[in-house]
Amino acid sequence: xxxxxxxxxxxxxxxxxxxxxxxxxxxxxRGQLFQPIHDGVYDKLGILFxxxxxxxxxxxxxxxxxxxxxxxxxxxxxxxxxxxVTTGAFGQRFAEAARAMDLEVEEMAVPWGSAxxxxxxxxxxxxxxxxxxxxxxxxxxxxxxxxVVELARHWPRAGDRPxxxxxxxxxxPSIPLTFDEAPVDVLIAASQKGFMCPPGLGILLVSGYALKxxxxxxxxxxxxxxxxxxxxxxxYTPAVSLWYGLHQALDLLLQEGASRRWARHRLLASxxxxxxxxGGFSPLVAEPIASATVTALGVPTGLTPQAxxxxxxxxxxxxxxGMGPWAKTAIRIGHVGAVTPQALFGGxxxxxxxxxxxxxxxxxxxxxxxxxxxxSGPSR
Ligand SMILES: *Cc1c(COP(=O)(O)O)cnc(C)c1O
Numbered sequence: 001x002x003x004x005x006x007x008x009x010x011x012x013x014x015x016x017x018x019x020x021x022x023x024x025x026x027x028x029x030r031g032q033l034f035q036p037i038h039d040g041v042y043d044k045l046g047i048l049f050x051x052x053x054x055x056x057x058x059x060x061x062x063x064x065x066x067x068x069x070x071x072x073x074x075x076x077x078x079x080x081x082x083x084x085v086t087t088g089a090f091g092q093r094f095a096e097a098a099r100a101m102d103l104e105v106e107e108m109a110v111p112w113g114s115a116x117x118x119x120x121x122x123x124x125x126x127x128x129x130x131x132x133x134x135x136x137x138x139x140x141x142x143x144x145x146x147x148v149v150e151l152a153r154h155w156p157r158a159g160d161r162p163x164x165x166x167x168x169x170x171x172x173p174s175i176p177l178t179f180d181e182a183p184v185d186v187l188i189a190a191s192q193k194g195f196m197c198p199p200g201l202g203i204l205l206v207s208g209y210a211l212k213x214x215x216x217x218x219x220x221x222x223x224x225x226x227x228x229x230x231x232x233x234x235x236y237t238p239a240v241s242l243w244y245g246l247h248q249a250l251d252l253l254l255q256e257g258a259s260r261r262w263a264r265h266r267l268l269a270s271x272x273x274x275x276x277x278x279g280g281f282s283p284l285v286a287e288p289i290a291s292a293t294v295t296a297l298g299v300p301t302g303l304t305p306q307a308x309x310x311x312x313x314x315x316x317x318x319x320x321x322g323m324g325p326w327a328k329t330a331i332r333i334g335h336v337g338a339v340t341p342q343a344l345f346g347g348x349x350x351x352x353x354x355x356x357x358x359x360x361x362x363x364x365x366x367x368x369x370x371x372x373x374x375x376s377g378p379s380r
Contacts (some may be wrong), residue, residue, distance in 0.1 A: 003268055007317060007319050007333050007334050007339065009193065009294040009320055010140075010193040011191055011192040011198060012196060013196070013337060014196055014197060017252065018245045018249050021244045021248035022198075022245040023378045029237060029240055029246070034378055038232075038234065041250065043252060045057045050180040051255055052179055052183075052208060052210025053208075055205065056206055058230055059238075059241075060201070060202045062201075062202040063199050063202065064202060065097070066171075067068070067202025068097050068167055069101070070105065072101045073220055073221040073224055074214060074226045075185075075213065075214055076098070076099065076132060077102055077130060077220075079102065079217040081103065081106065083125065083128075083162075084105075084106070084114075084132055084134045085110065085121055085136070085146075086110065086136070087110045087139045088136070088142040089139075089140075089141035089324045090114055090140055090167060097376050101220065104368055106128075107229050108124060112142050112358055113285050114144070115146045118150050120334050121255075129162075133164055134165050134167070135167070136167045137166050137168035138291050140170040141322075141326070142296055142376055143284070143332065144289050145171070148166055148171075149176060149181060149182040150163060152184045161209075165184075165188075166184045166187050167188050168189055169193060170293055170294060170336065171202065171262065173194050175292045175293060176258070179207070183207065185206060186308045187206045194293065194336055194337050196253075197249050201239060201246055205227075208326040223236070224359070226227045231329075232248035248370065262292070264290035267294045267372045268292070268335035269290060269292045269293070269310065269335060269345055271285070272295040272297075272365070274368045275362065277359070277364070279357050279358065280300035280301070280361075281371055283295060283297055284329075294333065297330065297331050297332070298330060300354065304328070305331045308331055309321055309331060311354055316351040319334075320332040330345050
């Protein structure tokens with residue numbers, strides 16, 4: 001009867017204003033009614049990410065993985081040597097996509113629950129020559145944020161340098177990464193996480209250098225050839241309704257503003273972490289590298305992640321399970337997109353039913369919230 005409450009690292013809750021925008025009657029995607037939506041999406045993405053003049057964007061019909069594949073297809077050719085820095089399931093998926101496209105992939109595997117270090121990645125690219133380096137900004141399987149901003153600041157700028165290609169699908173725009181502060185080459189996002197839309201749109205933002213370095217032959221790509229998108233054309237019928245939603249979402253994101261949005265997500269992560277520490281759901285990654293959008297937690301003694309998820313689902317709350325090696329030990333709480341502190345607190349109250357110290361855990365989360373409110377006023 002009621003839709004479930006969701007605290008997932010995707011899909012995320014869709015605000016009513018976005019749902020309503022997606023009900024806009026269908027019209028010709030090459031007609032006058034759609035033109036301002038199309039141009040508006042690209043202009044607003046440019047503002048949101050501080051895209052330089054010589055950069056470009058592409059909004060394509062796919063989930064995030066399609067956008068990762070499109071990045072590999074469009075910026076590399078078979079046998080190109082790339083370094084894939086993997087910190088969990090999604091880093092490994094990116095590496096697999098590159099292997100599937102016949103790139104020569106060298107993997108720098110970092111243990112689950114850790115972040116890569118900037119020094120090690122820079123050391124690798126100085127010791128060998130790569131056409132590109134694939135990194136995950138926010139590793140959704142572990143809830144680790146990698147130091148991509150710092151890596152971008154130290155990235156070589158001269159000569160025939162490697163492309164820095166970033167999967168930030170569960171990162172931006174909820175955690176900082178903009179081209180003025182962190183000039184990456186290919187930034188990949190998707191509609192159903194921080195963009196608060198349903199799944200179905202892949203979003204790529206690219207530097208002028210990346211555009212120049214693209215292989216010239218089109219072999220190995222057709223539908224996902226991004227060239228027309230970078231010229232702001234629509235080669236095929238777009239997902240019209242999702243475009244209306246994304247256009248509205250970009251207005252909401254720009255209204256909230258970057259610093260408030262980033263602070264809100266940090267607050268949500270701190271509330272979740274404190275709840276877990278006090279309530280017997282121990283956080284699985286160290287605080288300095290903990291993600292602002294997703295938190296992996298252990299479960300209280302005597303419970304399994306499956307049992308916890310089933311029990312909260314019976315109370316109308318959906319949370320995510322652990323992945324890969326963490327499948328039997330972890331749950332993941334997504335606090336990304338349109339989630340407010342009060343919505344998160346409601347979700348934690350459901351989870352508290354399974355905690356050996358429910359009231360203490362909720363009080364600890366609420367204390368974090370109160371402290372943040374005192375520091376900065378209401379977050380919305
Ligand atoms: C969600 C996600 C993806 C893409 O998943 P899709 O299901 O294809 O949208 C890729 N990388 C990361 C880091 C993600 O969080």
